[in-house]
Amino acid sequence: MKLGLDVESKYYNSVKSMLKILIPQIDLFNLNELLTEEVDLVIITELELSQGITVKANLIKEGRLKSRKVIEDEEILKKIYTKKDFERRIKQRVKLSIFKVLSKYFGSSLSPWGILIGVRPTKLGHYLLKRRGFSYQEVEKKFKDIYGVAQEKRALLLQVMKTERKYLLPPQETEKRVSIYLGIPFCPSRCNYCSFASYPIQEHRDCFNDFLVALNYELEAVGQQVEELGLTVDTIYIGGGTPTVLSAEQLEKLLNKLTEKFVTPKLREFTVEAGRVDTINQTKLKLLKRFATTRISINPQTMNQTTLDRIGRQHTVKRVKDIFNLARQLGFDNINMDLIVGLPGEKIADLAETLQQIKRLSPDNLTVHTMAIKRASQLNRNLEQAQLPSNKEVEQMLALTKDAAAQLGLNPYYMYRQKNTLANLENVGFAERGKESIYNILMMEERQTIIGLGGGAVTKLVAPGDWSLQRLFNPKSPFQYIEEIEERTTEKIAKLTTLIR
Numbered sequence: 260m261k262l263g264l265d266v267e268s269k270y271y272n273s274v275k276s277m278l279k280i281l282i283p284q285i286d287l288f289n290l291n292e293l294l295t296e297e298v299d300l301v302i303i304t305e306l307e308l309s310q311g312i313t314v315k316a317n318l319i320k321e322g323r324l325k326s327r328k329v330i331e332d333e334e335i336l337k338k339i340y341t342k343k344d345f346e347r348r349i350k351q352r353v354k355l356s357i358f359k360v361l362s363k364y365f366g367s368s369l370s371p372w373g374i375l376i377g378v379r380p381t382k383l384g385h386y387l388l389k390r391r392g393f394s395y396q397e398v399e400k401k402f403k404d405i406y407g408v409a410q411e412k413r414a415l416l417l418q419v420m421k422t423e424r425k426y427l428l429p430p431q432e433t434e435k436r437v438s439i440y441l442g443i444p445f446c447p448s449r450c451n452y453c454s455f456a457s458y459p460i461q462e463h464r465d466c467f468n469d470f471l472v473a474l475n476y477e478l479e480a481v482g483q484q485v486e487e488l489g490l491t492v493d494t495i496y497i498g499g500g501t502p503t504v505l506s507a508e509q510l511e512k513l514l515n516k517l518t519e520k521f522v523t524p525k526l527r528e529f530t531v532e533a534g535r536v537d538t539i540n541q542t543k544l545k546l547l548k549r550f551a552t553t554r555i556s557i558n559p560q561t562m563n564q565t566t567l568d569r570i571g572r573q574h575t576v577k578r579v580k581d582i583f584n585l586a587r588q589l590g591f592d593n594i595n596m597d598l599i600v601g602l603p604g605e606k607i608a609d610l611a612e613t614l615q616q617i618k619r620l621s622p623d624n625l626t627v628h629t630m631a632i633k634r635a636s637q638l639n640r641n642l643e644q645a646q647l648p649s650n651k652e653v654e655q656m657l658a659l660t661k662d663a664a665a666q667l668g669l670n671p672y673y674m675y676r677q678k679n680t681l682a683n684l685e686n687v688g689f690a691e692r693g694k695e696s697i698y699n700i701l702m703m704e705e706r707q708t709i710i711g712l713g714g715g716a717v718t719k720l721v722a723p724g725d726w727s728l729q730r731l732f733n734p735k736s737p738f739q740y741i742e743e744i745e746e747r748t749t750e751k752i753a754k755l756t757t758l759i760r
């Protein structure tokens with residue numbers, strides 16, 4: 260569908276980014292520019308700023324006005340708002356009026372998230388709550404009135420924010436606290452939907468040892484600086500890729516080094532993603548236990564064997580159950596399981612069966628991702644054959660996961676959104692009370708410095724005063740990581756030191 264937009268040029272790009280996400284198949288044309296194309300629909304916006312903000316969005320088809328949305332905003336005239344807030348609000352009002360007029364034209368809301376397209380809606384909520392001084396009730400009203408977020412999603416946001424608050428420390432207490440993320444960018448095989456830093460181990464054996472040597476160098480150097488700066492490590496998260504792709508011997512060496520450099524009695528959480536069960540065995544689980552891992556992740560994604568084979572996971576459902584039960588026997592009392600809703604070929608009944616099996620295992624955390632079509636994934640290259648469920652089915656599937664989590668006594672504690680997810684839906688982490696992953700919350704809300712080590716790891720340097728953020732990226736490619744390790748480590752240490760001192 261071709262849509263012509265008549266909107267002030269300074270808002271055009273922002274409206275375009277929103278519509279490209281909400282209606283990916285749409286072709287947009289700027290009516291302020293010379294237009295030679297015929298368009299199917301036209302939206303003309305009118306703006307009046309004499310008393311607050313009034314925006315009209317008129318939707319026209321074949322020369323006739325089909326519908327109109329008028330939004331009036333006098334609330335922005337309150338003294339608490341700055342000139343910058345006013346400018347921002349105009350843009351939000353323009354976007355919401357277009358969102359609403361198009362939703363009306365299509366007969367249903369374009370997205371339950373309204374005009375919110377960012378990855379971290381809860382971060383916005385915390386900003387409104389903590390830095391702008393609004394109450395929870397006012398924050399909820401803003402999500403509704405300004406962003407057009409549906410009631411169900413507002414309830415989710417508020418519930419998550421309230422749980423997260425317990426773990427978000429005031430700025431003066433975060434100054435000298437950091438978390439560590441360590442990335443092992445190798446996997447036994449590449450899942451066809453994946454776009455993470457993940458290199459099939461068999462094809463990269465030749466650089467694997469050099470990668471571990473480089474990683475050891477980074478751990479040693481950064482560890483020394485963390486000690487010199489007197490930093491307390493709050494949480495450690497080993498992810499990837501699949502960290503348990505390391506042999507037991509390699510894993511032991513790595514855990515020894517990590518413990519030596521970063522583990523103190525003040526460590527609050529230590530997570531290892533043992534994501535692919537084809538890389539886990541009793542020896543490795545015992546090792547993780549010995550090194551005081553507090554939380555592990557065993558990720559089936561689905562308990563349907565046909566789907567597992569289709570997406571290239573190369574392990575069985577039976578192995579997921581066996582490894583989970585073994586981990587329980589060995590005393591792991593905080594186990595997460597990741598699921599994906601909307602996997603190729605899956606129907607509602609398939610997901611319902613997966614949830615039955617998950618309920619029988621009874622994990623302590625359940626992380627539910629909505630299928631995202633990543634540009635770099637193999638799936639994206641064969642999208643036509645993918646047999647993805649419809650948006651309606653995906654919505655129903657996500658609702659089922661919420662019910663299953665509730666039946667397991669798990670509550671939503673963190674959430675985020677990604678680009679190109681089916682039906683524009685979200686990813687939610689559920690947990691038993693007291694077993695929420697602190698790292699996940701800190702990483703999502705960007706309220707504490709996270710030092711990223713290893714392949715593809717991102718360091719987030721957070722200034723405690725204003726939560727401003729500086730990111731440093733370790734190369735995803737193991738070859739580049741090995742090549743650049745000294746220079747990247749030097750830069751990381753220098754920036755960390757400037758931030759702390």
Ligand code: SF4
Nearest residue numbers: 446449450453457500
């Ligand atoms: S196990 Fe995870 S990181 Fe590895 S290929 Fe599959 S989705 Fe990607």
